[in-house]
Amino acid sequence: MSEPTMTEPDALSRPAVLTADHVTIRFGGLVAVDDVTFTIPEGTVVSLIGPNGAGKTTFFNVLTGLYQPTSGRVDFGGRDITFLAPHRRAAIGMARTFQNIRLFNLMTAEENVMVAMHAHMRSGVIGTVLRAPWQRREERVAHETARDLLDFVGIGKTFGEYARNLSYGDQRRLEVARALALKPRVLLLDEPTAGMNPNESARFTEFVHRVRDEKKVSVLLIEHDMSVVMRVSERITVLDRGQQIAEGTPEQIRASERVVEAYLGKSGMRGHGA
Amino acid sequence: MVGAVLRGLRVRSWPLGFTAAAVIVYFFYDRILPNLDNSVQSGFQNWLPIGTITYCLVWVMLALGLNIVVGYAGLLDLGYVAFWAIGGYTAAWLMSTFAFDKQIHFSFLAPNGYNHAVGIHISFWIVLVVGALFCALWGALIGAPTLRLRSDYLAIVTLGFGEIIPQFFRNGESIFGQNISNGTKGITPLDPIGTGPLSPVLGGKAVLGPFDLIDKYLIFVVLAAICMFVSLRIRSGRLGRAWLAIREDELAASMMGVPLMRTKLAAYAVGAFFGGIGGVAFASYNSSTIPTFSFSDSITILLMVVVGGMGNVWGVTIGALVISWINLKGLSQFGDWFNGQFSTHVNFPSYNFLIFGIILVLMMLFRREGILPESRTRQLLKEPSRTEMESVGADIEAAEVESELVEDIAPEFAVQSETETLGSGE
Numbered sequence: 001m002s003e004p005t006m007t008e009p010d011a012l013s014r015p016a017v018l019t020a021d022h023v024t025i026r027f028g029g030l031v032a033v034d035d036v037t038f039t040i041p042e043g044t045v046v047s048l049i050g051p052n053g054a055g056k057t058t059f060f061n062v063l064t065g066l067y068q069p070t071s072g073r074v075d076f077g078g079r080d081i082t083f084l085a086p087h088r089r090a091a092i093g094m095a096r097t098f099q100n101i102r103l104f105n106l107m108t109a110e111e112n113v114m115v116a117m118h119a120h121m122r123s124g125v126i127g128t129v130l131r132a133p134w135q136r137r138e139e140r141v142a143h144e145t146a147r148d149l150l151d152f153v154g155i156g157k158t159f160g161e162y163a164r165n166l167s168y169g170d171q172r173r174l175e176v177a178r179a180l181a182l183k184p185r186v187l188l189l190d191e192p193t194a195g196m197n198p199n200e201s202a203r204f205t206e207f208v209h210r211v212r213d214e215k216k217v218s219v220l221l222i223e224h225d226m227s228v229v230m231r232v233s234e235r236i237t238v239l240d241r242g243q244q245i246a247e248g249t250p251e252q253i254r255a256s257e258r259v260v261e262a263y264l265g266k267s268g269m270r271g272h273g274a
Numbered sequence: 275m276v277g278a279v280l281r282g283l284r285v286r287s288w289p290l291g292f293t294a295a296a297v298i299v300y301f302f303y304d305r306i307l308p309n310l311d312n313s314v315q316s317g318f319q320n321w322l323p324i325g326t327i328t329y330c331l332v333w334v335m336l337a338l339g340l341n342i343v344v345g346y347a348g349l350l351d352l353g354y355v356a357f358w359a360i361g362g363y364t365a366a367w368l369m370s371t372f373a374f375d376k377q378i379h380f381s382f383l384a385p386n387g388y389n390h391a392v393g394i395h396i397s398f399w400i401v402l403v404v405g406a407l408f409c410a411l412w413g414a415l416i417g418a419p420t421l422r423l424r425s426d427y428l429a430i431v432t433l434g435f436g437e438i439i440p441q442f443f444r445n446g447e448s449i450f451g452q453n454i455s456n457g458t459k460g461i462t463p464l465d466p467i468g469t470g471p472l473s474p475v476l477g478g479k480a481v482l483g484p485f486d487l488i489d490k491y492l493i494f495v496v497l498a499a500i501c502m503f504v505s506l507r508i509r510s511g512r513l514g515r516a517w518l519a520i521r522e523d524e525l526a527a528s529m530m531g532v533p534l535m536r537t538k539l540a541a542y543a544v545g546a547f548f549g550g551i552g553g554v555a556f557a558s559y560n561s562s563t564i565p566t567f568s569f570s571d572s573i574t575i576l577l578m579v580v581v582g583g584m585g586n587v588w589g590v591t592i593g594a595l596v597i598s599w600i601n602l603k604g605l606s607q608f609g610d611w612f613n614g615q616f617s618t619h620v621n622f623p624s625y626n627f628l629i630f631g632i633i634l635v636l637m638m639l640f641r642r643e644g645i646l647p648e649s650r651t652r653q654l655l656k657e658p659s660r661t662e663m664e665s666v667g668a669d670i671e672a673a674e675v676e677s678e679l680v681e682d683i684a685p686e687f688a689v690q691s692e693t694e695t696l697g698s699g700e
Contacts, residue, residue: 064529090531098529104522106650107515115519119531121512125544128511129504139511162653182531 014041016075017186017218018063018094023072025058032058034242035072040186040218045208047221047229050239051263056222057099059239060190063220064096065089077185091119095184097175099191099222105164109155109174112163113146116181149177152214153207168195176211186218187211193225201225205232230254238262288588292502296495299327304488321607322599324487330598331494332556337578337594338501338587339548344576345585345648346509347541348521349421350429353436355571356416357409357546359443361553363454364405366461366563368396375453385468385481398467398558402497406550413546414539421538424524436572444565460564464557467493490559497555498591501548505587508544517541518650570627574601577630581637583644585651592645601626 018040025033033055040046050056061067063074065086073082081089095116104112121142123135150156153173158166163174172192179187189208193201205228212219223229229236229250236253238246240262246253253259303324307315336358343351366372371393373380381388384395396404420431446455455461466481467490473480476489508514516537519527528534557563574597582593609622637644643651 066525085528085533087528087531087533090529096529098526102523102526104519104526106522106653107518111515111518115515115527115532116530118512118516123512125508125513125540128513129507131507135511142512162650164653178530 014043016040017042017077018220019075020059020063021073021075023059023062023069023074025055025062025067026070031242033062033069033239036237036239036242036244038237038244038247040220041235042185042218043212043216044234045212045219045221045232046235046237047223047233048237048239049223049226049229053241054239054262055242056239057190060096060188060220060222064094064188087119090116090182093183093185094188095179095182095186096188097172097179097190097192099194101168101171101175103163103171103174103178106162108160108162109150109166109177110143110146110159112174112178113149113181114142116178117142117145120183146177146181149180150174152180153177169200172196176207180211180215180217184215184217186220187215188220188222190222191224192221193223193228198227201228202231204228208232289502289506292499292588292591296499299324300488300492300495303491321603323603324491326599326603328487328491328494328559329602330595331491331498332552332559333575333578333598334498334591334594335501335548335552335555336575337582337590338498338505339545339552340575341545341579341585341587341590342505342508342517342548343541343545344579345590346514346521347517347538349538349541350425350432351542351545352429352433352569352572352576353439354432354545354549354575355567355569356436356439357413357549358553358556358571359440359565359567360409360412360546361405361550362557362563362567363443363461363553364408364550365401365554365557366455366464368394368401368404369398369465369558370394370461370463372456372461383468383470384465385470387481388465388468395465397470398465398554399470402551402554405554406547409550409553410543410547413542413544413549417539417542418535421535421542433569433572436569440565440567443567455565458565460562462562462564464561464563466561467558484561494555494559497551501551502587502591504544504548509587513537513540574598574630577634581633581644583647583651585648586644586646589644589646589648596645597630600629605629 016039020036020038023033023036023038024031036055036059038048038059048056048059058067062069065081065084065088068083073080075081076089076092076094079092081092084092104115107115121138123132123138126132127135147156147159150159153176155166155170155173155177158170158174163171166174172195176187176189176192192208193204196204208219208221209232211217221229221232223232233250236246236248236250237244238253238256238259240258245258245262246256248256307318336354339357340351340354343349343354371391373394374392378394379392381390381395383397383400385397388395416432416435420428420435423431442449443455444458447453447457466483468481469476469479469489476482476486476492479486479489482489482493516527516532519530519532520534520537524534527537575594578594578597579590580593581597582591583589605622605626609620612622613619
C-alpha cells in the first residue's frame with residue numbers, strides 16, 4: 001500500500017509548500033542562521049540535519065513563528081507568513097511536534113487531538129451553553145475525527161487516557177495525531193525519534209511515509225539519527241554553524257565531503273550528535 | 275464498565291444533589307422552621323438564617339466566576355473584586371434615584387411604584403444582564419493590556435486593577451465635575467426586585483421587600499444554578515478545551531492553533547460576566563452599593579476557589595458556601611458561644627484572616643488539591659505519571675546493571691555505588 005520508499009529525484013520539480021528565502025537571524029552579535037534558502041516541495045519528506053549548535057532549532061522556530069527573522073522571508077502556499085503569529089500559521093495548515101514532548105498532560109488523548117481542531121471549529125460561548133444543534137453536530141464530528149486520527153497513529157484504544165499516563169512511544173504518536181488534527185499541508189517533526197530504540201526508529205520511517213501518502217502532507221524532519229534520515233528523506237539540507245553547507249538527495253549528501261567534514265571534523269575525530 | 279457507570283452517575287448526581295438541597299432548604303425555612311420549637315428557631319436564626327444562605331449564594335456566583343479565570347484557564351487574578359464593584363455600581367446607577375441630579379428620568383419595566391420616580395429605574399432582571407455584559411466588557415478592556423503578561427506579572431497587574439477600580443469609585447464624587455458614585459457614602463436605596471410574571475409563584479407580591487428573604491433566596495439560588503450550568507457547559511466545549519490546553523501548556527496550545535489572547539480574553543470576559551451577576555445581585559440584596567470592596571475580598575474569593583478545588587464547579591461551590599458562612603456567621607457565633615462558655619472577650623471575627631491563613635497552610639500541606647478537586651488535578655497530585663514511573667524503573671534497572679558490573683569488577687565499591695545512584699535519583 002505504501003509507495004516505494006526510495007527517493008524521488010523529481011521532488012524539486014513539484015510546487016513548493018513552504019519556502020524560506022534568504023533567512024538570517026542574529027541574536028546580538030551571534031548569527032544563528034545565516035542566509036538560508038530552503039524549500040519543502042509538496043508531498044515530500046525533507047530533512048534538516050547538522051551537528052549540535054548548527055542552528056537547526058532556531059531555523060525551525062522561524063518556520064513555526066516563534067522567532068522572526070532578522071532578514072529574509074518565509075512563504076507558505078504562496079503567502080508571505082514571515083510575521084504571522086504561530087496560531088495563525090497552525091490554522092492555515094502548518095503543524096509541528098516537539099522535541100521534548102509537549103502534550104496537554106492532564107487532558108485525555110482524545111481531548112489533546114480535539115484542542116488542535118480549535119481553529120477549524122466555530123461554536124462560541126452561547127452555542128456551547130445552549131448546546132445548539134449545530135454545536136452538537138460539530139462536537140460529534142470532532143469526536144469522530146479525533147478517534148479516527150488516534151486509530152491512524154495506532155493508539156485508538158487510549159482515547160480516554162490522560163496523556164501523561166501514555167507510554168513514551170504512544171505520547172510521540174499522540175503528538176503526531178494532534179498535529180494532524182490541524183489538517184496540515186506541512187508537518188514539522190522536531191527530532192521525532194529521540195528516545196526510540198532502533199526497532200521503533202525503523203518502523204518510524206514507514207510511519208512517516210504513510211502519513212505523507214494518506215494525509216497528503218509534506219514533512220520536514222529535524223533529526224539526529226542518520227540511518228532514519230537517509231531512509232526517510234527525499235531531500236536533505238545540512239546546516240553547520242548557521243550556514244547551509246549542502247542540499248540534495250540522501251545519496252548526494254552521503255557523498256558530500258563538506259558534510260562529512262562538518263560531522264566528523266577534518267581530523268576524522270568522531271563528533272557526537274545527541 | 276462499572277467504573278464508567280459510576281462516573282456517569284457521579285456526574286449527574288451533583289446537579290441533582292444541588293437541586294435537592296436547594297429545594298429542601300426552601301421547604302425547611304418556608305414550611306417547617308416556623309412550626310418548630312422556639313429554641314430551635316432562634317438557633318437557626320443565630321447560626322444559619324436564610325438571609326445568610328442567600329448572601330453566601332452571592333459568594334458562590336463570584337467564586338464560580340473566578341473559577342473560570344483561575345481554575346479553568348489557569349490565569350491568576352488577584353483583582354477579581356473589581357468586577358464585583360463594577361456590577362454593583364451598574365446596578366446602583368440603573369436602579370435608583372441617583373441619576374436624578376443629572377436630570378435623567380428613565381424607567382423600563384420597573385416595578386409599579388418605581389416607574390415614575392426620578393432617576394433611572396430599570397427592572398432588576400434586565401439590569402442583571404446589562405450589568406453582567408458591562409462587566410464582561412470591562413473584563414476584556416482590563417484583559418487586553420494585561421493578558422500579555424505571564425503568571426506572576428499578570429497576578430501583580432490584576433492586583434493593581436483590583437485596587438484601582440474600587441478606589442476610583444470610592445473617590446468618584448467628582449470625576450471631571452461629575453459625581454458618579456457618591457464617594458464613600460455610596461448609592462442607596464436601590465429599587466427592590468420586581469416579580470413581574472413570577473408574581474404568582476412568589477406569593478402574589480409585586481416587589482420583594484427587605485423581609486421577603488425566602489423569595490430572594492429562591493431567586494439567588496436560581497442565579498447560582500445558572501452560573502454552575504454555564505460553567506459546566508462551557509467546560510465541555512471548544513472554548514473549555516482551549517482554556518485547559520492553555521493552562522497545561524501555553525506554547526503548545528498556540529502551536530496547535532489556539533489564539534492565546536482571544537481565548538484568555540474570553541476567560542476574563544466570562545469570569546467578569548459572573549462577577550457582574552454577583553455584583554448586581556449583591557447590590558440588590560443590600561439595596562445599596564457602598565465602596566467596601568477591597569483586596570481582602572479578592573483574596574477571600576480566591577481562597578474559596580483554592581480551598582474548594584480549582585476547576586471543579588462543585589468543589590468551588592462548597593468552598594464558597596463554607597468560607598462565606600464562616601466569614602458571615604460562623605466565626606462570630608462561635609466567638610459568642612466561646613466567650614459565653616469561658617467568659618473571655620476574644621473578638622473572633624477579627625481573626626478571620628489568621629484562621630483562613632491557617633486553613634490555607636494546612637490545605638497546602640495535607641490536601642493541596644482542595645476539598646473536592648477536579649479529577650485531573652487529583653491525578654497530578656496523587657499519582658506519579660506512568661512515564662515518571664517508567665523512567666524511575668529505567669533508572670533502577672540501570673543502577674542494578676551498574677551495581678552488578680561493579681560487583682563483578684570491584685566488589686568493595688558495590689554498596690557505595692548503589693547508594694550514589696539512589697541519591698541522584700531523588
